[in-house]
Structure formats: C-alpha cells, structure tokens
Amino acid sequence: MDPVKRHLPPLKTSINKYNLHAKKSLGQHFLLDPMINQQIIALAGDIKNKTLVEVGPGPGGLTRALLDSPARCVIGVEVDQRALLLLNELKEYYPERFKIVEHDALKLDLTTLCDSPRQIISNLPYNIGxxxxxxxxxxxAAWDRMTLMFQQEVAERICAAPNTEFYGRLSVIAQWVANCAIVKRIPPGAFSPPPKVYSAVVNVVPKSEQPSPILFKAMETVTAAAFGQRRKMLKGALKTIDGVNLLAKANIDGTRRAETLNISEFDQLARLYAQNNNL
Structure with missing residues (x-):
C-alpha cells in the first residue's frame, strides 16, 4: 500500500479537527463521497501529466481524488482560512504535487499559476460559479478542458439548445467558444449540507478557433441586449445597439426573438457589431 494513503487521516477526521463546516455565505456545499469524486475525475478525460486547477477545494474531498490521479500536479485556490489549515495538512502528504494558492478566485488569473497543459476540475461555489x-x-485557448460542477439549472443553461426553456446568454457564449455537455447529475443528498436542488457536472472543451478579446466583448454586448428583454422582438431588444441595421445586414427577421437564434446567427451579429463600431 502507498505509505501516503496509509497515513493520510480520514476526511471526516480532518473536517472535525479544523471545525470545517460549510458556510452558506461562501456558497459551500461539500461533496465528501469518495466514489462520486472519483467518477468526476474519470469524466474529465485523460489528465495524465497535466496540471489540474481546483477552485474552492474546501475540505479536500475532490482534492484527495485529484492527488490520487496520474496528474502532474494539483493547484488548489482557496480563500476560506479554515479550509487553508486543513489543506496545508494535506500538502504534507503530497509536498511535490500539491500547491495551495490563498486568493479570491474572482480576482485571480488562473493561467498565471501554471504552464500548459492545464485543466480546471472544480465543484464551484454556487454563488460565484x-x-x-x-x-x-x-x-x-488557455485550457485543455474544464470539468465543472454547478447547480443543475446553471448546467442546463450552459448546454441548452435554441428554442428551449433554458437557452439564453450563457448558452450562446459558452457554446460559441466550447463544446459543452452535461455528463453527470448529482442529488442533493450527496452533499453536506444538502442543497435544495440537484447539481450537475459539465464538460467544457474549448474549440480550436477562439474569438479575439474584441470579438468576445462584441458578443457580450449583443447577447446582453438580445436577452435583456426576452419577450421583445429583436428589432426592439437590439434598438440600443443599432439593431435594425445589424439585423438587415445579417438577413435576420427582426420580428424573431432572441431564443430562436442559433449560435451562428449570434456570431454573425457580433462580428457585424464589432465591424460597425470599429472595435
């Protein structure tokens, strides 16, 4: 038996030692089931020799599974001081392969933490996911893949098709730059404390061709206007960004609504918007 595994204290023992119980204010719901954590890693594809980034490792349930994988190293980004104490204890067992970064992930460019090939695998805090x-x-372009857990409704929004209930701005932007698929649904009872809703794991594989920062900004502007007032026809919803002209150039009927447009049509509108505004 691996000596690290033999001497590593049980997860619940470490949680109790540091009084690490989930905080609602941090959007925390801890996934402690080792079987499910192993399944999430299996769904993440080939991670051999990759650097894995985990945001919000908390008590380290998923972290332990990541460290037990053939990954080159694991970087945990955490802001909760209680969790940092526990994670530093875990680091003693994997001094060469586990790096802890104390930082607010919202204010951190993760790509600065490591070189490629890199991948994100995280059970994201609900409030900032x-x-x-x-x-x-x-x-x-910086990521090989992202395997992320969200509330199920958010996962549905990411992967939704046009003319469906959850299709919206998040769907368009996500599917514009990546291939996205829900690969696992997880019931509330798997978490501590149980959330009120199901969660879901989404695989996100960036496409080979990525938009420029200018084009990405144009897409954000177009989709914000289009879905800002979903019930409006496009000619009205896009009025603030010269929508009538954009729609005419794209040969898109202005009486349609945003949820009927596919990704290619939104791409066309974003490119025209960038061109018309000399972005």
Missing part, C-alpha cells in the same frame, strides 16, 4: 465560468471562457 457563473461569474468564474464566464471569465474562463474568455481564456478558452
């Missing part, structure tokens, strides 16, 4: 995800999408 979408914001973090949008930031990482802007850096699509």
């Amino acid at each position: 979408t914001t973090l995800f949008l930031g990482w999408l802007k850096q699509g």
Whole structure:
C-alpha cells in the first residue's frame, strides 16, 4: 500500500479537527463521497501529466481524488482560512504535487499559476460559479478542458439548445467558444449540507478557433441586449445597439426573438457589431 494513503487521516477526521463546516455565505456545499469524486475525475478525460486547477477545494474531498490521479500536479485556490489549515495538512502528504494558492478566485488569473497543459476540475461555489465560468471562457485557448460542477439549472443553461426553456446568454457564449455537455447529475443528498436542488457536472472543451478579446466583448454586448428583454422582438431588444441595421445586414427577421437564434446567427451579429463600431 502507498505509505501516503496509509497515513493520510480520514476526511471526516480532518473536517472535525479544523471545525470545517460549510458556510452558506461562501456558497459551500461539500461533496465528501469518495466514489462520486472519483467518477468526476474519470469524466474529465485523460489528465495524465497535466496540471489540474481546483477552485474552492474546501475540505479536500475532490482534492484527495485529484492527488490520487496520474496528474502532474494539483493547484488548489482557496480563500476560506479554515479550509487553508486543513489543506496545508494535506500538502504534507503530497509536498511535490500539491500547491495551495490563498486568493479570491474572482480576482485571480488562473493561467498565471501554471504552464500548459492545464485543466480546471472544480465543484464551484454556487454563488460565484457563473461569474468564474464566464471569465474562463474568455481564456478558452488557455485550457485543455474544464470539468465543472454547478447547480443543475446553471448546467442546463450552459448546454441548452435554441428554442428551449433554458437557452439564453450563457448558452450562446459558452457554446460559441466550447463544446459543452452535461455528463453527470448529482442529488442533493450527496452533499453536506444538502442543497435544495440537484447539481450537475459539465464538460467544457474549448474549440480550436477562439474569438479575439474584441470579438468576445462584441458578443457580450449583443447577447446582453438580445436577452435583456426576452419577450421583445429583436428589432426592439437590439434598438440600443443599432439593431435594425445589424439585423438587415445579417438577413435576420427582426420580428424573431432572441431564443430562436442559433449560435451562428449570434456570431454573425457580433462580428457585424464589432465591424460597425470599429472595435
């Protein structure tokens, strides 16, 4: 038996030692089931010799599974002081392969932490998950893959198709730069404390061709206007960004609504917007 595994204290023992119980204010719901954590890693594809970044490792349930994988190293980004004490104890067992970064992930460019090949695998805090995800999408070329856990509704929004209930701005931007798929749904009872909703794991694989920062900004502007007032026809919703002209150039019927447009049509509108505004 690996001596590290033999001497590593049980996860619950470490949690109790540091009184690390989930805080609602931090959007924490800890996934402690080792079987599910192993399944998440299996769904993340080939991680051999990659650097894995985990945001919000908390008590380290997923972290332990990541460190037990063939990854080159694991970087945990954590802001909770209680969790940092526990994670530093865990680092003693993996001094060469585990790095802890004490920082607010919302204010940190993760790409500065390591070289490629790099991948994100995280059970994201519910209250900042979408914001973090949008930031990482802007850096699509920097990531081999992202395997992320969200509330199920957020996961559905990321992967939704046009003309469906959850299709919106997040769907368009995510699928514009990446191939996205829900690969696992997890019931509330798997977490401590149990959330009120199901969670879901999403695999996000960036496409080979990525938009420039200028084009990405144009897409953000177009989708914000289009979905800002979902019930409006596009000619009205896009009025503030010269929508009638954009729609005419794109040969898109202005009486349509945002949820009927596919990714290619939004791409066309974003490119025209960037061109018309000399971005």
